[in-house]
Amino acid sequence: MAVTGTAQTITPADAGFDAGRLTRIDDHFKQYVDDGRLPGWQIVVSRAGEVAYSSTYGKRNIEQNLPWESDTICRMFSMSKPITSVAAMILYEEGKLQLKDPVAKYIPSFGESEVYRNGSFVSPVTEGLTEPMRIWHLLTHTSGLTYGFHNNHVTDALHRKAGFEWGIPKGMDLAACCDAWAKLPLAFQPGTEWLYGVSTDVLGRVVEVVSGQSLDEFFRERILDPLGMTDTEFWVEGDKRDRFAELYFPKPTGNARGEGPSANASVMPAAPLDRKPTMLGGGGGLCGTAADYLRFAHMLLNRGELDGARILGSRTVDYMTRNHLPGGAELETFGRPLFAETEFAGMGFGLGFSIELDSAEHKVIGSAGSYAWGGAASTAFWVDPAEEIVVLFLTQLLPSSTYPIRSILQQLVYQALVD
Structure with missing residues (x-):
């Protein structure tokens, strides 16, 4: 696979797609910009490492009237998680950590963690761990760690009270x-349920401790540079700033239809990310381009290697992209029914990715064994090894649960396959 960008490198017909049916993707998602739901977007579909469809539409900055272009840089948020998971598995392959290792072996404070039992956020009642939080719990989001923005449980409220909701307290680093x-x-007790939370951020700290490098240095040396991901980093500086997309969120009122793209989306005050941040969040801190992330996804599709750069062994990628929930459980029964960057029905979870188990249960056409994740600004990607397909969707609207995007994109991609 020799993927250097997002420009089309193969005809749809040669990739097994009907070109006319692929236009339905543009036809559908252009409406999201025209009626104000999204500022702009970028979609890339590849097969067997060749780009068969690539399109951009709308603005990367509405106020400055700047178009979304093929090299636009955006906040990846939780699409950072698969990269952090790969980083941890690089160390696993070197024998520097094991999946059953207690997290406290690398971050001693987790040896004293307690588990919520009952009570209010003012006076919660806790109990001790029945078993240690382990590395595999971090990789599978079964650690018991949560996010403050869930707004669903006492533990979420305690995170908000401590200053953790959509950000972190000022001046704190990852440690x-x-x-x-x-x-x-x-x-909950580690390993007993699935809950989307800061697990991957903690995993990033494990990577730092084990490697002796800061997370950005480890990413650059072991993943980003070998794959040629030159525009991916925790910050955006210098002449790249002109390509950086603005972050938006939906206005609470107003009908956008017929009123232009800015009617239903507003600029969200966000960290400028013009210098290295104090906290390097492996769970959501990276910025990058479609071309860069496509190279990462193609490395995964190619089972750990791209253009001669071997990041992981082939069996390691296979192992990461199988369902690791205890007893082969699905998220629908094992996960808490809260927000996550995936739907739950018909889905399992591997080491850093959601895993499609049954498309009939999922109620969206697809392939068993596909793996995926998304980000809070409505970005998403998936890899389908059976069909050799990679799909990438970038935009900048927070939160990702605002409008249906991922399931519709999936059905529009697969309906275009005709081989």
């Missing part, structure tokens, strides 16, 4: 955040 999270009660 300090981990120690603060370790002092907050877990939502």
